[in-house]
Amino acid sequence: MKRGILLFISLVGSMFAQPDTSRYDERFNMLSQKRVGLSDQQIISLHNPFSPAKDEVVKDVSPDELIGKDLTAIIGDRVRINNEWYTLGDNIGSFKILSLSGDGVLLENESGKLELKLNKGNKNVIIKY
Numbered sequence: 001m002k003r004g005i006l007l008f009i010s011l012v013g014s015m016f017a018q019p020d021t022s023r024y025d026e027r028f029n030m031l032s033q034k035r036v037g038l039s040d041q042q043i044i045s046l047h048n049p050f051s052p053a054k055d056e057v058v059k060d061v062s063p064d065e066l067i068g069k070d071l072t073a074i075i076g077d078r079v080r081i082n083n084e085w086y087t088l089g090d091n092i093g094s095f096k097i098l099s100l101s102g103d104g105v106l107l108e109n110e111s112g113k114l115e116l117k118l119n120k121g122n123k124n125v126i127i128k129y
Contacts, residue, residue: 070082071104071105071116071117071118072118073118074100074101074102074103074104074105074118077100079097079100079105081105081116088100092107093109094109094110095107095108095109095114096108096109098113103117103118104116104117104118
């Protein structure tokens with residue numbers, strides 16, 4: 001008899017204690033609505049944050065300013081000079097990166113060519129592949 005009463009009470013309690021799923025239903029309805037993103041034209045017009053803007057004024061750097069600059073890494077076609085990353089063909093002031101070797105970078109401007117070498121020591125790592 002006690003089992004029957006407990007079963008009846010638990011059955012009646014479960015009928016009235018249904019969870020409120022309305023907030024979940026609202027969220028699922030929001031997800032099922034069509035979302036609109038950027039158009040192709042808007043995507044094409046975006047500026048690449050990793051390349052300099054075409055109209056950006058590049059500060060003119062003399063060879064004297066490059067003396068003492070640290071070439072700290074060469075990885076693939078990227079170099080790190082003074083804690084900034086550049087790729088082959090990028091400009092550093094009036095200098096353009098012409099070529100990369102295993103231990104140096106060749107820069108050129110209208111007045112001539114300049115080569116920066118990696119500092120040898122335990123702080124530099126050369127990755128070859």
